[in-house]
Amino acid sequence: MTKTTLTDDLHLLVGALPPPLQQALPTLEPGGLLEIVMDLGRPPQARFPGRAVELADKPVTRGDLDHVVAAVGEFSADNRAGIEGTLHRISAMRNRRGEIVGLTLRVGRAVLGTIDLIQDLVESGRSILLLGRPGVGKTTKLRETARLLADDLGKRVIVIDTSNEIGGDGDVPHPAIGGARRMQVPHASRQHAVMIEAVENHMPEVIVVDEIGTEAEAMAARTIAERGVQLIGTAHGTSLENLLVNPTLSDLVGGVQTVILGDEEARLRGTQKTISERKAAPSFDAVVEIVAYDRLIVHADTAAAVDRLLRSQHPRGVERTPAGETATAPERPPLKETVRPVAREPDARTMRLYPYAISRDSVDKAIRELRVEARTVNRPERADAIVALRSRSEDGRLRRIIETTGLPLHLVKKNTTAQIRRLLQDVFAVVPGSDRADVEAALGEARAGVDRAISEGVAVELAPQPARLRRLQHRIVVRRQLMAESIGSEPRRHLVIHPAGSEAG
Numbered sequence: 001m002t003k004t005t006l007t008d009d010l011h012l013l014v015g016a017l018p019p020p021l022q023q024a025l026p027t028l029e030p031g032g033l034l035e036i037v038m039d040l041g042r043p044p045q046a047r048f049p050g051r052a053v054e055l056a057d058k059p060v061t062r063g064d065l066d067h068v069v070a071a072v073g074e075f076s077a078d079n080r081a082g083i084e085g086t087l088h089r090i091s092a093m094r095n096r097r098g099e100i101v102g103l104t105l106r107v108g109r110a111v112l113g114t115i116d117l118i119q120d121l122v123e124s125g126r127s128i129l130l131l132g133r134p135g136v137g138k139t140t141k142l143r144e145t146a147r148l149l150a151d152d153l154g155k156r157v158i159v160i161d162t163s164n165e166i167g168g169d170g171d172v173p174h175p176a177i178g179g180a181r182r183m184q185v186p187h188a189s190r191q192h193a194v195m196i197e198a199v200e201n202h203m204p205e206v207i208v209v210d211e212i213g214t215e216a217e218a219m220a221a222r223t224i225a226e227r228g229v230q231l232i233g234t235a236h237g238t239s240l241e242n243l244l245v246n247p248t249l250s251d252l253v254g255g256v257q258t259v260i261l262g263d264e265e266a267r268l269r270g271t272q273k274t275i276s277e278r279k280a281a282p283s284f285d286a287v288v289e290i291v292a293y294d295r296l297i298v299h300a301d302t303a304a305a306v307d308r309l310l311r312s313q314h315p316r317g318v319e320r321t322p323a324g325e326t327a328t329a330p331e332r333p334p335l336k337e338t339v340r341p342v343a344r345e346p347d348a349r350t351m352r353l354y355p356y357a358i359s360r361d362s363v364d365k366a367i368r369e370l371r372v373e374a375r376t377v378n379r380p381e382r383a384d385a386i387v388a389l390r391s392r393s394e395d396g397r398l399r400r401i402i403e404t405t406g407l408p409l410h411l412v413k414k415n416t417t418a419q420i421r422r423l424l425q426d427v428f429a430v431v432p433g434s435d436r437a438d439v440e441a442a443l444g445e446a447r448a449g450v451d452r453a454i455s456e457g458v459a460v461e462l463a464p465q466p467a468r469l470r471r472l473q474h475r476i477v478v479r480r481q482l483m484a485e486s487i488g489s490e491p492r493r494h495l496v497i498h499p500a501g502s503e504a505g
Contacts, residue, residue: 009086013105016071016083016090018064024055034135036105038064039093065100073169078162078188082169087143087176089165108165110176114141115148117296117320121286122148127231129252129283129302131238132290138234139165139210141290145232146208147178155230158183158198160209162191180208192216199224206230218251218283225283233284240287240299240315244306247403253287254306255279258408260351260385260427262443274384274408276310278303289317296320307481350375351427354383354407357392358415366421372428380405387423389415439469446473446495450480453499464494 010033014022017036021044025033028046036055037045040062043054072090075081079092087108092100114137121128122145130138142159143166150157157180161167164184168174173182181202185194192214198207207224209217212235224231235252237243244250257279282302289297297317299305305315319326351374355363360376367374377383380401388398390411402409410427412419442465449460462473470486473495477484483498 009083009088010107012083012086013088013107016068016105018067021055021064028053033107035107037103038068038105039102040065065103068103068105069100076163076187080163080165082164084170085168085172085174087165087168087174089163108168109140110143110174111140112144114293115144117294117322118288118298119148121288121298121300122232123153125230126285127225127283128233128285129287130232130234130290131240131243131287132234133238136290137293138290142166142208142210142232142234143176146180146206147176149206149230149232150180151178155205156203157181157206157208158202158204160185160191160195160198160207162188162194162210166208166210192220195220196223199227199229204229206232209233211236212249212252215248215251218249221252221283231284239289239297240302240305240317241309243287244309247399251280252283253302254282256310258406260408260410262428278306278310282306294322298325352377352382352384354378354380354386356380356386356388356398356401357395358387358389358412358420362415362417362420363387365417366424369417369421370424370428372424374424374428380407383407385410385427387412387420389413439472442469442473443476446476446497449495449497450477450482453482453497454480457499459499460497462495462497464488464492466491467493470495 013036014025017025021036025036025046028048032048034047034049037047037052038060041059043058044056044060044064045052046055047053068090069075069092072081072083075090075092079094081090081092082088083090087110089106089108091104091106093102093104095101115122118128118141130141132138146157146159146166149155159166159173159177159180159182161173161182162185164170167177167180167182173180181204183194183198183202185191191209195207195209195217198204207229209221209231210233212218212221212233221231221233235243235249237246237249240253243253244256250256255278256276258274258276260274284302287299287302287305289299291297297319299315299317305317309315351372353363353367353374353376355376360378363376367376380386383405385408386398386401387410390413392398393409393411398409401407410423412423442463445462449462452458453460465473470493474484474486477495477497482500484495485498486493487496488494
């Protein structure tokens with residue numbers, strides 16, 4: 001479909017201007033007008049793509065600002081207002097006394113054809129997150145997506161409209177969202193609550209939301225996704241990499257956690273012992289980076305793209321334009337080159353642990369009992385990892401330490417030696433009752449089995465092992481993204497590793 005303007009109601013926006021500006025604007029062919037800027041004491045400007053034109057020689061006066069304010073709707077707590085029945089947005093700047101000293105009148109247009117490049121994703125029922133710089137057309141795409149899903153596919157769609165930018169100002173939503181219903185948000189801080197209210201009270205099949213920007217909104221998005229509702233949203237950020245390293249919003253794409261691998265798994269992966277992994281399933285199935293209105297980079301499988309980024313690989317996005325698509329997006333630097341500091345390798349074989357708000361004596365006791373190569377330190381800058389209570393994981397000081405040092409965090413539920421012992425057993429692959437040589441042999445066999453399953457594409461049976469060793473073997477298989485199952489009866493029960501693309505019986 002050709003990109004076509006459905007309506008822009010530009011005459012209503014122009015009508016809110018002082019008369020001299022109303023007369024100047026038509027001479028500029030306002031079809032491509034993006035916004036009008038009025039700042040006290042400066043000449044007013046009309047802004048177009050790539051250029052700005054002054055509308056008058058005289059500076060804006062308080063009377064000019066008052067004229068516009070009187071012509072538009074009431075300003076909300078986020079300093080935004082609109083013109084009823086239109087998609088235009090008027091934003092105010094205030095001085096320290098709360099007086100308006102600047103206005104941005106942004107043109108809102110309903111445009112058809114803006115989602116042609118991702119219509120297949122929209123119609124698939126998958127949740128989609130749109131990213132892109134301000135003004136690139138994210139909200140316009142949300143608007144048409146809501147109309148398509150409601151009118152063409154007959155789905156129950158609810159638009160969460162925090163600033164009335166999707167559905168326009170006034171109690172009756174703009175026709176551009178079609179038959180989608182619209183829930184207005186009284187204050188920006190309530191957007192997450194209205195998102196949950198929509199799911200609980202109105203049984204939508206689809207929720208459309210603009211500008212997910214807080215941790216509470218990210219949590220609401222996860223709740224919606226877990227309830228099986230299709231979610232179409234935008235978030236602050238221009239790329240998947242950018243979003244992944246945003247501690248507030250990374251949960252939208254699965255989040256990141258830092259873990260310490262055992263010696264065997266580190267050798268298996270060919271990595272350092274301290275690595276980053278995806279924490280959970282993404283709230284959005286697909287991520288679309290809007291580079292320009294007719295150029296997108298699509299990550300159709302968010303989980304796979306994030307996993308590749310965390311392994312310092314290219315995310316393999318697909319670039320889509322009206323001319324077609326290419327299998328590989330333009331090269332971008334690997335994630336590790338652009339974001340967080342890399343955690344230090346332990347000196348020699350000894351891992352240094354920093355107990356945060358947890359008994360150092362208990363950690364030392366667990367280390368002695370397990371005889372693992374570790375010791376505690378009293379300052380985080382000397383450590384290779386942090387051990388803390390789960391209830392303290394959101395402490396401001398702890399978060400600052402992690403952000404500053406890049407150290408991995410290991411959590412225990414209770415401040416007891418037993419809990420700490422279990423944690424260290426997991427970190428160091430210690431199996432009670434098993435000789436260390438037996439553990440090494442079992443994990444080495446699993447590593448070799450995984451390599452064979454990948455290279456030869458065949459199922460590989462491992463030697464019988466006790467359940468505690470099979471669990472460690474299974475963990476290695478899963479982390480290489482293969483499937484495994486235990487078959488047989490004790491004491492002959494053993495693991496079978498299946499190659500990629502096959503299913504366990």
